[in-house]
């Protein structure tokens with residue numbers, strides 16, 4: 642088996658600003674550097690989650706430098722999907738201030754319904770120009786029909802997250818993530834591999850996601866944080882596209 646898959650950034654992390662997370666931004670950065678990473682995105686939970694960050698946290702992120710102790714720093718959010726019409730818990734102008742917006746279903750914010758509802762909700766999210774990444778869509782609690790979701794991501798140039806923590810904390814995710822990843826290969830949808838770290842000890846823990854992607858020979862070229870400098874290139878081109886709109 643080919644064990645050459647490696648990650649160079651962690652783009653889904655939570656700090657103390659999410660009240661059920663346990664490390665500071667500084668500690669997360671130190672952990673990323675100690676793992677040889679060149680970039681990190683801070684993506685605390687949106688204010689729709691009872692213990693998520695407040696809206697002002699996201700507004701003020703712009704005041705932080707773009708480089709922290711030599712690490713490229715991207716200011717992000719994990720916005721909560723609040724209903725199956727695709728409504729998020731953050732205003733569009735707030736999302737527009739950020740470098741990276743992940744949108745995810747969480748049980749604290751939305752009740753699970755049918756596979757059809759979960760699927761159509763994510764298709765609406767894929768069409769939202771303020772969203773970059775669909776988060777942990779392999780969660781069986783919000784089971785989806787993967788193909789139309791991946792197709793919508795292809796049509797709208799969205800990214801799918803392969804959330805390594807899901808394999809442990811959202812049991813049953815591995816089989817669905819595998820299907821999603823195979824479809825990403827077929828539709829050429831890029832992915833990020835992420836830890837969803839809620840503490841410095843989890844940062845960069847991508848092993849479970851990497852093992853699954855290696856088992857299906859997932860192409861390294863489709864992994865945004867899978868080559869040196871590629872994460873930075875992605876954010877540069879995202880910035881250029883936003884400026885041209």
Ligand SMILES: [Zn+2]
Nearest residue numbers: 719745776777
């Ligand atoms: Zn999440």
Ligand SMILES: [Zn+2]
Nearest residue numbers: 653655719837
């Ligand atoms: Zn998260």
